[in-house]
Amino acid sequence: MADPLFRRVAIIGIGLIGSSIARKVMKEGLAEEIAICDRGAAALAEARELGLGHVYEENPGDAVKGAGLVVSCVPVGAAGDVAVSIAPWLEPDALVTDTGSVKASVVRQMLPHLPDASRFVPAHPVAGTENSGPSAGFADLFENRWCILTPTRETDLRALDRVSEFWRRLGADVETMTPEHHDLVLAITSHLPHLIAYNIVGTADDLEEVTQSEVIKFSAGGFRDFTRLAASDPTMWRDVFLHNREAVLEALGRFSEDLAALQRAIRWSDGTTLFDTFTRTRAIRRGIIDAGQEIAEPDFGRRAATSKSADADGVDGDRGDAPERKQAGAHPSR
Ligand SMILES: NC(=O)c1ccc[n+]([C@@H]2O[C@H](COP(=O)([O-])OP(=O)(O)OC[C@H]3O[C@@H](n4cnc5c(N)ncnc54)[C@H](O)[C@@H]3O)[C@@H](O)[C@H]2O)c1
Numbered sequence: 001m002a003d004p005l006f007r008r009v010a011i012i013g014i015g016l017i018g019s020s021i022a023r024k025v026m027k028e029g030l031a032e033e034i035a036i037c038d039r040g041a042a043a044l045a046e047a048r049e050l051g052l053g054h055v056y057e058e059n060p061g062d063a064v065k066g067a068g069l070v071v072s073c074v075p076v077g078a079a080g081d082v083a084v085s086i087a088p089w090l091e092p093d094a095l096v097t098d099t100g101s102v103k104a105s106v107v108r109q110m111l112p113h114l115p116d117a118s119r120f121v122p123a124h125p126v127a128g129t130e131n132s133g134p135s136a137g138f139a140d141l142f143e144n145r146w147c148i149l150t151p152t153r154e155t156d157l158r159a160l161d162r163v164s165e166f167w168r169r170l171g172a173d174v175e176t177m178t179p180e181h182h183d184l185v186l187a188i189t190s191h192l193p194h195l196i197a198y199n200i201v202g203t204a205d206d207l208e209e210v211t212q213s214e215v216i217k218f219s220a221g222g223f224r225d226f227t228r229l230a231a232s233d234p235t236m237w238r239d240v241f242l243h244n245r246e247a248v249l250e251a252l253g254r255f256s257e258d259l260a261a262l263q264r265a266i267r268w269s270d271g272t273t274l275f276d277t278f279t280r281t282r283a284i285r286r287g288i289i290d291a292g293q294e295i296a297e298p299d300f301g302r303r304a305a306t307s308k309s310a311d312a313d314g315v316d317g318d319r320g321d322a323p324e325r326k327q328a329g330a331h332p333s334r
């Protein structure tokens with residue numbers, strides 16, 4: 001076991017991401033003490049039952065006292081509330097980081113309330129599943145995945161180094177960029193795909209000519225992949241879209257134009273346009289595979305669903321209990 005990096009690590013929000021961090025910190029001995037805080041009594045009780053930490057606090061102030069590192073793992077829309085509730089109780093040398101899927105808004109919400117802006121290092125682990133809650137997490141979630149750090153103009157370099165080291169010890173590889181650039185990149189690589197998934201599953205559900213049982217019965221192929229994404233947490237994703245509005249709308253505009261071009265090609269039986277487009281996109285996936293990235297096929301719910309967001313109709317492709325699973329989007333392992 002490695003030397004602890006911090007005496008106490010405080011985790012605010014013990015869902016999928018917070019509980020995955022807690023498990024890995026515990027497994028690797030990265031802190032002498034893990035303090036867990038969640039505003040949901042049920043989540044806190046579940047975390048205690050699972051033994052994810054050493055102390056469990058409803059009050060964020062009590063959790064951050066004595067902590068060298070505070071990790072906020074709450075939905076993006078709650079980032080400001082967390083900053084307000086921890087600020088008076090932070091140790092003078094405490095580092096603060098987060099895991100939000102949107103970065104510029106989190107910076108805007110948290111920075112004004114923190115007593116020392118130089119010790120705030122926003123972060124986004126690009127790893128997750130459609131499940132949520134304390135039982136959905138697993139220690140190896142961040143293994144060979146990117147964690148993007150988005151330091152602000154005020155972030156101190158030593159603070160950045162220590163938070164980078166923390167994420168590396170969680171198994172991630174670290175990349176650094178501005179919060180604004182992060183939001184543009186993730187709008188197209190993560191946020192838009194989820195929006196499309198929510199939309200296509202909603203459309204299928206609304207089609208009068210096709211019954212819901214037929215959708216479930218015959219969704220053996222591509223549609224199942226969409227149902228997994230569309231089973232993701234509604235609170236988390238509502239907040240992502242509300243807080244990365246401009247970048248998502250920009251990506252959506254481009255997407256809609258390209259979709260209209262495909263629609264036109266189908267209407268006018270323009271096989272060349274369809275063939276050329278599909279050939280170009282096929283090369284992109286092959287490029288990802290040639291670069292050594294792992295792309296897993298979904299398991300389509302062969303494992304039992306364990307978390308609160310696993311859906312009841314049998315189309316859930318649970319990954320929360322699958323730490324051994326190779327994940328799509330993992331970067332080349334060294
Ligand atoms: N789920 C993913 O795939 C994924 C991946 C990377 C990053 N993220 C980001 O990480 C964050 C956490 O996501 P998650 O999937 O773990 O969510 P989750 O729903 O599993 O857990 C969030 C927890 O935060 C708690 N919470 C909400 N507001 C709070 C507050 N003010 N104080 C204390 N606790 C509060 C909730 O009770 C809940 O237990 C989000 O910002 C999300 O955008 C998610």
Ligand SMILES: O=C(O)C(=O)C[C@]1(C(=O)O)C=C[C@@H](O)C=C1
Nearest residue numbers: 101125126127128129130189190
């Ligand atoms: O694999 C999934 O289930 C995910 O949606 C993970 C995913 C992604 O889009 O890659 C979702 C949101 C997070 O901010 C980071 C990772």
